[in-house]
Amino acid sequence: MLDSTDLKILDQLSKNSRITMKELGDYVHLTGQAAAARVVKLEDQGIIEGYTINVNQVKMGYLVHAFITIFTKNTNHQPYLEFVKGEKEWVINNYKISGNGCYLLECQFPSHERLDDFLVELNQWANYQLSIVIHPHKV
Template identity: 25%
Template sequence: MIDAIDEQILTILQENARTPNAEIARHIGMTASAIFERIKKLEKQGIIKGYEVRLCPDRIGLPLLAFVLISLNEISKMHMTGKQIAEIPGVQEVHYIAGKGSILAKIRTAGTLDLERRLDQINQIKNVSVTETTIVLKTDLESMSLPISREKN
């Protein structure tokens, strides 16, 4: 479980994972070594899963974002199919969903021709029956940050 100090640490690290322990310590009113120990504890508990660099997709040649709703022939093979989809280049996320379709995949590509190739790869997977693709025109918010609060709704 996390306490109010952990919440503050996590909030700061979500804004900038490279924030030095000394700076976090000054902000919270603790020593840098105490912050270090708390961060290590949060990592061991699996609350902090890792640290990543966020790239600008447009600047690295991957401006097209699409979401692909995937229906399956056999629901019992959903996880195996999801793992196959996850191996396709450009697939960023694979979600198992309720409602229309069984899997929702997030894909980034260089353009429509590249997207068409990725869709062909998805459709070649034996268990895939139908795909429905939505292309994103503009994104105002794309974030991995989670709200940190001990309050329960």
């Protein structure tokens, strides 16, 4: 399905999605047009889902990054899920999980005060276990 050229293209676009198709072509020994055609195919296959940027969240004022393990208070998760839906400003991901807890909620906040405000609200709908990220260490 995917050959080594496709994998190189994905690798290169992961590192710099604004590269020109000509440069991308040079990298995989194809013309820009051929590289562009492969990229369109990867998009059509749904392998490339989108093009985005990495933003420095600390410089954007989000100093606190937290993972919160959620234990909903009753079997109906809807109140919790509605709460999360209304907190898009802070919530990065809400993973439904099996294991310890029902959800793993990834959030970011400008301060511990804001985190505390959030936890007070959250506690209406769920119990939780808080983990604050000290250092990201991306791999």
